[in-house]
Amino acid sequence: MMATAETTLKPKQSILQSSAAQKLLAFAALIVIFIVFSLLSPFFATPENIVGILLATAVNGVLALGVTFIIITAGIDLSVGTVMTLSAVMTGLAVTIAGLPVPVGIVVGILTGATIGLFNGIVISRMRIPPFIATLGTMMIARGLALVLATIETGTIKPIYFNDTPIFRQITMSSILAPLLDPIIPGFNFPNAVLILFIAALIAAFILAKTVLGRYAIAMGSNEEATRLSGVNVANWKTAVYALGGTFSGLAGVMIASRLNSAQPALGVGYELEAIAAVVIGGTSLSGGEGTILGTIIGAFIISTLTNGLRIMNVPQEWQFVVTGLIVILAVYLDILRRRRL
Amino acid sequence: MGEVLLSMEGIDKSFPGVHALDRAQFELRTGEVHALVGENGAGKSTLMKILAGIYAKDAGVILYRGQDVDIPNPRTAQHLGISMIHQELNLMNHLTLAQNVFVGREPRRGFGLMLDESKINAQTQGLFDSMRLRLDPRTKAADLTVAKQQMVEIAKALSFNSQVLIMDEPTAALTDAEIEELFRIIHQLREKGVGIVYISHRLEELKRISDRITVMRDGRYVDTVDAATVTIDRIISMMVGRTIYESAPEVPEQPSQEVVLEVRHLNRGAAIKDVSFKLNRGEILGFAGLMGAGRTEVARAVFGADAVDSGEIFIKGQQVAISSPRDAVEHGIGYLSEDRKRYGLAVGLDVESNIALASFTQFTEMLGMVNSDKIRATADHYVSALAIKTPSIQQRVRNLSGGNQQKVVIGKWLTADTEILIFDEPTRGIDVGAKSEIYRLLNDLAGQGKSIIMISSELPEILRMSHRIVVMCEGRITGELTASEATQEGIMRLATQRSVIVANNGSPANPIEAK
Numbered sequence: 001m002m003a004t005a006e007t008t009l010k011p012k013q014s015i016l017q018s019s020a021a022q023k024l025l026a027f028a029a030l031i032v033i034f035i036v037f038s039l040l041s042p043f044f045a046t047p048e049n050i051v052g053i054l055l056a057t058a059v060n061g062v063l064a065l066g067v068t069f070i071i072i073t074a075g076i077d078l079s080v081g082t083v084m085t086l087s088a089v090m091t092g093l094a095v096t097i098a099g100l101p102v103p104v105g106i107v108v109g110i111l112t113g114a115t116i117g118l119f120n121g122i123v124i125s126r127m128r129i130p131p132f133i134a135t136l137g138t139m140m141i142a143r144g145l146a147l148v149l150a151t152i153e154t155g156t157i158k159p160i161y162f163n164d165t166p167i168f169r170q171i172t173m174s175s176i177l178a179p180l181l182d183p184i185i186p187g188f189n190f191p192n193a194v195l196i197l198f199i200a201a202l203i204a205a206f207i208l209a210k211t212v213l214g215r216y217a218i219a220m221g222s223n224e225e226a227t228r229l230s231g232v233n234v235a236n237w238k239t240a241v242y243a244l245g246g247t248f249s250g251l252a253g254v255m256i257a258s259r260l261n262s263a264q265p266a267l268g269v270g271y272e273l274e275a276i277a278a279v280v281i282g283g284t285s286l287s288g289g290e291g292t293i294l295g296t297i298i299g300a301f302i303i304s305t306l307t308n309g310l311r312i313m314n315v316p317q318e319w320q321f322v323v324t325g326l327i328v329i330l331a332v333y334l335d336i337l338r339r340r341r342l
Numbered sequence: 343m344g345e346v347l348l349s350m351e352g353i354d355k356s357f358p359g360v361h362a363l364d365r366a367q368f369e370l371r372t373g374e375v376h377a378l379v380g381e382n383g384a385g386k387s388t389l390m391k392i393l394a395g396i397y398a399k400d401a402g403v404i405l406y407r408g409q410d411v412d413i414p415n416p417r418t419a420q421h422l423g424i425s426m427i428h429q430e431l432n433l434m435n436h437l438t439l440a441q442n443v444f445v446g447r448e449p450r451r452g453f454g455l456m457l458d459e460s461k462i463n464a465q466t467q468g469l470f471d472s473m474r475l476r477l478d479p480r481t482k483a484a485d486l487t488v489a490k491q492q493m494v495e496i497a498k499a500l501s502f503n504s505q506v507l508i509m510d511e512p513t514a515a516l517t518d519a520e521i522e523e524l525f526r527i528i529h530q531l532r533e534k535g536v537g538i539v540y541i542s543h544r545l546e547e548l549k550r551i552s553d554r555i556t557v558m559r560d561g562r563y564v565d566t567v568d569a570a571t572v573t574i575d576r577i578i579s580m581m582v583g584r585t586i587y588e589s590a591p592e593v594p595e596q597p598s599q600e601v602v603l604e605v606r607h608l609n610r611g612a613a614i615k616d617v618s619f620k621l622n623r624g625e626i627l628g629f630a631g632l633m634g635a636g637r638t639e640v641a642r643a644v645f646g647a648d649a650v651d652s653g654e655i656f657i658k659g660q661q662v663a664i665s666s667p668r669d670a671v672e673h674g675i676g677y678l679s680e681d682r683k684r685y686g687l688a689v690g691l692d693v694e695s696n697i698a699l700a701s702f703t704q705f706t707e708m709l710g711m712v713n714s715d716k717i718r719a720t721a722d723h724y725v726s727a728l729a730i731k732t733p734s735i736q737q738r739v740r741n742l743s744g745g746n747q748q749k750v751v752i753g754k755w756l757t758a759d760t761e762i763l764i765f766d767e768p769t770r771g772i773d774v775g776a777k778s779e780i781y782r783l784l785n786d787l788a789g790q791g792k793s794i795i796m797i798s799s800e801l802p803e804i805l806r807m808s809h810r811i812v813v814m815c816e817g818r819i820t821g822e823l824t825a826s827e828a829t830q831e832g833i834m835r836l837a838t839q840r841s842v843i844v845a846n847n848g849s850p851a852n853p854i855e856a857k
Contacts (some may be wrong), residue, residue, distance in 0.1 A: 141506045211457060212450070212454060215441065215457060219437060225432070226433065227434065229428075229432055230445045230446040231417040231420060231431075232446040289434070
């Protein structure tokens with residue numbers, strides 16, 4: 001088109017500077033990490049281990065989906081990990097103590113996440129508390145509530161097991177795709193958890209690209225004041241974004257409870273950083289306005305592949321933290337370099 | 343020009359400490375380009391922001407098509423057909439042009455759940471076509487030049503079927519070719535009966551583009567004149583008017599001829615273009631110009647706060663390399679920012695800590711121990727020498743008045759043994775009484791042999807304080823005046839002088855510069 005030639009008057013960005021490039025870079029990094037570990041350890045590229053990586057990615061990936069929306073608005077959510085745990089505990093209470101059917105338990109878990117997300121949104125957009133502080137508070141609240149609720153049954157803090165409802169574990173651990181995949185890759189047990197992650201990612205991508213919520217998330221992150229002056233009710237939409245983030249945390253809570261066949265009330269701290277790391281590695285800018293779901297999924301895979309590979313190489317867990325931390329700093333630094341040159 | 347579209351009468355607006363509008367009035371007709379002019383702070387933008395629903399008026403009436411209307415928010419303004427294009431552009435860089443145009447009122451499909459991207463692209467294309475703009479609606483806003491972004495903002499305004507379009511300094515960042523394009527579109531809109539309010543400092547432009555010109559001064563309406571017949575001189579004299587400083591300018595004693603600071607051929611992108619000047623010992627050199635003329639940029643460059651493309655700085659005849667504020671401080675240069683709270687003071691700290699802030703090495707002993715007695719003595723000295731009104735030197739600076747905060751900053755730089763002080767809008771946000779104290783202090787400092795650069799947008803202040811006045815416009819120095827030859831009109835003329843005028847005519851556009 002003629003017009004395009006007219007509009008790109010700004011100096012052309014170098015390849016490294018675009019967000020697409022960071023995604024490409026992240027994908028290349030994932031491949032490189034995979035190849036390196038395959039060469040270093042014979043146990044890495046086995047079907048069982050790859051299933052392990054996929055499973056490990058599922059929960060963190062779903063958390064990261066919600067965080068993606070929030071970071072796109074130039075916000076942050078530190079509460080996703082403990083909200084996930086609270087949701088898991090709520091599902092556990094609903095299914096084991098209240099004796100509700102499993103589907104109801106799932107809804108209870110997801111709604112718990114959504115409610116806490118809504119609370120985050122109100123605190124941030126109505127009370128005007130900075131997202132970092134607001135969600136730090138919620139992180140502690142959710143953690144405390146999860147521990148309190150877990151004492152209801154026995155009086156002491158104990159995990160809630162789903163031993164009476166075996167179907168609950170199958171939600172994530174069985175493989176409805178097995179009959180389809182088995183003829184292609186024999187023995188490859190593609191767990192439902194990963195399927196759920198991919199479906200959730202498709203929904204998230206749809207919301208981001210095709211709905212008003214996604215559009216306003218980008219608009220607010222790009223220029224909040226301009227969005228307000230355009231007549232958009234910024235407070236309400238921001239609240240909605242945090243509620244959406246909470247909904248994904250709720251889903252992650254159900255998934256982790258299913259995977260562990262129990263709600264572990266002490267779990268959850270640290271998950272938020274892994275989720276934020278996945279989002280940032282995937283090229284979503286911490287200053288808001290841009291980010292993609294595909295990038296986040298790649299980011300989540302990089303983190304779990306790296307963690308898994310290091311574990312297989314017998315690197316102690318302490319050092320895995322160190323490596324993950326360094327990777328996050330590197331990813332954010334790349335984002336800053338990109339921004340500076342614009 | 344058609345019938346009266348809009349009239350604002352008796353508009354009053356106060357902000358804390360400022361009476362921004364005092365019974366201001368304005369009238370707009372259909373198919374008219376109505377220019378609104380005045381000095382910085384005259385109330386033009388405030389008046390228009392009230393019309394656009396961004397500020398609420400304290401008193402007054404807005405009649406729109408004969409109806410008394412209330413405009414509490416931007417949305418109501420949009421519904422009435424009033425749009426404002428702000429000085430700082432308001433596009434969302436990460437969205438496409440079409441998404442920007444329709445943000446807040448996206449057409450939906452799929453049970454109201456999904457955005458109808460093809461529809462907004464088509465409608466935006468239609469808008470662009472009607473404006474004869476060759477832009478692709480799917481381009482990201484970030485990929486456009488400022489000029490094109492401005493066109494997109496106009497398109498966005500038109501998409502509301504705007505009958506009133508307010509443009510705040512639309513040409514400030516445009517090249518000449520881009521201005522022509524803007525004017526073409528403005529003419530086109532005028533043909534369609536849209537009423538256009540055009541706020542600008544560029545007086546020679548107004549004669550070309552506008553039908554009528556309304557002048558404001560100190561928040562008040564001065565007069566509305568016919569653009570075709572009025573002279574630029576007349577507009578300037580209306581803008582400047584009489585001032586609140588009736589006292590005769592106190593031109594300080596002549597400084598020595600010893601050059602303390604010399605800047606040669608300073609360049610930084612479009613912000614600073616070939617700026618050269620000299621500063622003598624004991625001199626107050628005024629830097630006049632309108633906002634965005636590049637004065638602060640020059641100050642920051644000399645102070646090493648921003649990197650420059652080229653240029654040389656000499657201090658007492660010696661060429662020096664200043665690449666950071668630290669270098670500048672070592673060479674005895676202090677910079678007092680216009681934004682004291684952000685750049686000048688640690689407002690959460692007390693008076694003594696702030697005074698010691700730029701010179702902690704003086705107060706540091708072996709092993710990095712801070713000598714608090716010495717700090718206290720120094721702080722006490724400056725509190726009394728500068729007459730800083732504070733209950734104690736342990737008072738947090740946040741709790742002091744603007745004038746006293748400014749004195750604390752001055753104390754800080756004096757402690758750091760600076761010989762050259764750059765004051766950027768030294769009296770901004772300071773009440774009238776404290777202003778004269780700051781003036782006296784500046785005179786005293788100059789009398790003691792300090793050399794001072796004073797950037798100010800207040801002409802009376804510049805005239806009253808300076809030995810010499812350098813006037814800037816769009817990154818260039820457009821003239822230099824001595825205290826005796828400078829007048830408000832003369833400065834204003836230089837401050838609004840665009841490069842094209844000089845280039846096209848080949849001769850200076852006014853007699854003052856010829857001197």
